Amino acid sequence: MTANPQMEELSAIPSSDQVQPLETAEQPTAMATAAAEAVAIPVEEELKRAAEKMENNFSKIKTKIHRYPSIFRSLISTDDRYFVPRAVAIGPYHHGAPHLKEAEEVKRAAAYYFCGESGHSVEEVYQRILLVAAEARSCYVDDDTVASIGEGDFAAIMFHDGCFLLQYIICSTDDIAPSLESWFNSNDASMERDIFLLENQLPWVVLDALMTFRSVPVGEFISQESASFDAYTDLEKRSFVLDESYTPSHLPWPPSNSSAIELAEIGINLVANKKTWFNDMSISKGALFGKLFMAPLVMDDQNACWLINMMALEICSASTGMASTGMDGEDTVCSYVSLLAMLMSREEDVHELRVKRILHGDFSNQRTLVFFKNLVDLIPIPFQHSYLLDNLEAYRRKRWMWIPIHKFIYNNLKTIVTVFSIIGVLVGIFKTLMSIKQHQQ
Numbered sequence: 001m002t003a004n005p006q007m008e009e010l011s012a013i014p015s016s017d018q019v020q021p022l023e024t025a026e027q028p029t030a031m032a033t034a035a036a037e038a039v040a041i042p043v044e045e046e047l048k049r050a051a052e053k054m055e056n057n058f059s060k061i062k063t064k065i066h067r068y069p070s071i072f073r074s075l076i077s078t079d080d081r082y083f084v085p086r087a088v089a090i091g092p093y094h095h096g097a098p099h100l101k102e103a104e105e106v107k108r109a110a111a112y113y114f115c116g117e118s119g120h121s122v123e124e125v126y127q128r129i130l131l132v133a134a135e136a137r138s139c140y141v142d143d144d145t146v147a148s149i150g151e152g153d154f155a156a157i158m159f160h161d162g163c164f165l166l167q168y169i170i171c172s173t174d175d176i177a178p179s180l181e182s183w184f185n186s187n188d189a190s191m192e193r194d195i196f197l198l199e200n201q202l203p204w205v206v207l208d209a210l211m212t213f214r215s216v217p218v219g220e221f222i223s224q225e226s227a228s229f230d231a232y233t234d235l236e237k238r239s240f241v242l243d244e245s246y247t248p249s250h251l252p253w254p255p256s257n258s259s260a261i262e263l264a265e266i267g268i269n270l271v272a273n274k275k276t277w278f279n280d281m282s283i284s285k286g287a288l289f290g291k292l293f294m295a296p297l298v299m300d301d302q303n304a305c306w307l308i309n310m311m312a313l314e315i316c317s318a319s320t321g322m323a324s325t326g327m328d329g330e331d332t333v334c335s336y337v338s339l340l341a342m343l344m345s346r347e348e349d350v351h352e353l354r355v356k357r358i359l360h361g362d363f364s365n366q367r368t369l370v371f372f373k374n375l376v377d378l379i380p381i382p383f384q385h386s387y388l389l390d391n392l393e394a395y396r397r398k399r400w401m402w403i404p405i406h407k408f409i410y411n412n413l414k415t416i417v418t419v420f421s422i423i424g425v426l427v428g429i430f431k432t433l434m435s436i437k438q439h440q441q
Contacts, residue, residue, distance in 0.1 A: 065091060065140050065201045066316035071378045072308075082305040085200050087190035090161050092146050092154065093199045104160075106183050111163035113177045118214040125213055129159045132205045139203040162206045165195065166214075169221045192225065193302055198309045198316070226276075259345040260352040268392075270343075270356040272296040278336040281384065283391045292388075294339060299361035299368055308375065311337060315379060331382035339388060341376035344369050 057064070068076065068083060076083045088103040089095045115122045133155040140146045149157070168191060170176055171184050184191060194200055207218070260270060268290040273280050276295045284291045297303070310333040317330075340358075344350055350365040359368065 060138065061317055063139055063203065064316070065093075065203065066198060066313065067093070067141050067143070068198060068312050069315050071315075072312060075308075075374065075378065081301075082308045083197065083199070085190075085194040085197055087187045088164070088194050088200075090165060090195060090200045091202055092140060092149055092157055095149070095157055103164075103187075106180070107160040107164040109177075110167040110180055111160050113180060114163040114167050114210070114214065117176075120213045125163075125210065126155075126159050128209050128212065129162070129206065130155050132209045133158055136203040136206050139205070158202065158206045162202055162210045165202060166207065166210055166216045168195070169216055169218060172221050172224060173217050189302075193305050196225075196306050196309055198312045260343040260349040260356070262345075268292050270294070270353065270358055272357040279332040279384070281336065281339060281388060283388065294358060295336065296358055296360060297340070299359060299363035299371075303361070304363070304371060307333065307337060311375070311379060331384055334379050335382040335384035335388075337372065338376055338379070338382055341372040342389075344372055 072083070085094055085097075085100060087100070088107075089097055089100045094100060112122070115125045118125065133151065136158050137146070137151075137154055146154075167176060167180060168184055171181055175181075176184075207216075210216075211218075268283070269292070271291050271293050273293055273295050276297070278295050281294045282292075284293070314331060314334050340353075343353060343358075347365040347369055350359065350368050353359040354365075363371070
């Protein structure tokens with residue numbers, strides 16, 4: 001019998017008891033919604049935790065031990081001498097680096113001496129650190145390096161590094177164990193640099209806890225170290241007060257160029273202040289000339305390192321609120337560096353800054369120019385610097401009639417002096433001839 005195609009098609013259709021109920025449009029929608037809600041709950045929690053973490057980090061921005069901003073990475077990759085410690089790791093970021101292992105044994109010895117000289121047992125001092133270890137840990141960026149360190153190991157780092165750092169500070173004003181002092185002295189050049197690196201710091205809460213057992217002149221030490229920036233050795237001794245008033249910031253503003261020579265051409269003289277306060281920058285307008293006051297700077301390898309790390313700290317600690325006005329001194333170092341960089345367009349400008357006693361030190365003109373130009377490219381123009389630029393523009397607008405005269409005199413000063421000297425000589429000769437003629441008569 002020949003198969004009937006229609007019968008085959010019918011047989012392929014399942015019977016009523018085989019037919020599964022078709023899902024209505026509402027059913028898949030309901031199922032999808034339920035699944036979406038199930039996924040949304042953990043996703044929302046994850047996003048909430050991320051937001052809370054960010055808020056928590058922002059609330060501690062002033063006390064955070066920051067990593068270098070990403071804009072500094074290109075500079076670090078080409079020259080890391082201003083960023084990587086040479087002798088000792090302070091804190092967890094560089095802990096365990098192979099070239100810094102020698103200092104680890106010295107830290108343990110320093111902790112032993114610190115506890116012994118404080119009159120308290122090692123156990124008592126260490127227990128005090130354990131109480132603040134969690135707070136100290138929250139001061140660091142929670143990256144893979146810090147996350148890989150267990151709670152016990154982290155507390156040990158805080159204990160050893162804190163005692164070590166305080167012993168180094170004590171060494172500058174008091175006697176310590178000769179063996180420890182010998183190590184500090186032999187590594188002093190590297191130590192002075194290492195302890196001021198942005199990523200090589202301890203939270204203040206650790207040092208404060210340790211100083212409950214022994215008083216340490218931290219303020220005096222910082223004052224002595226900051227004297228490295230002084231261009232004049234006959235200054236009154238400055239005191240340094242430890243407080244929480246220094247809060248850096250930065251703001252983007254349009255750049256402007258006015259080199260040292262260009263300012264001289266328009267009648268603005270550079271004047272070095274007698275004290276090295278970076279925020280003491282101002283412009284005064286006289287009857288004929290203007291003056292730009294700024295702090296002098298000794299340029300050497302150590303001060304270059306400190307400048308970079310202070311700038312990095314200001315950028316990392318940038319906050320809202322007063323940052324919008326910039327009048328609280330939050331961008332002091334960035335403003336100072338921006339001003340110096342603006343004054344340098346070529347090596348002749350660097351020489352002019354030396355003549356005006358703004359720049360000192362053993363950096364060559366070329367090295368100084370390259371250093372500041374590379375550095376200023378990494379930062380936005382700070383508010384305080386922009387404020388000075390506004391004053392310069394106001395000076396140009398107000399003195400526009402005098403500027404061509406100033407420029408002519410500046411660029412032809414030698415010729416003018418020579419001409420007047422010749423005139424003076426000719427006048428003298430003329431007077432002599434007239435005197436001789438009168439005597440002959």
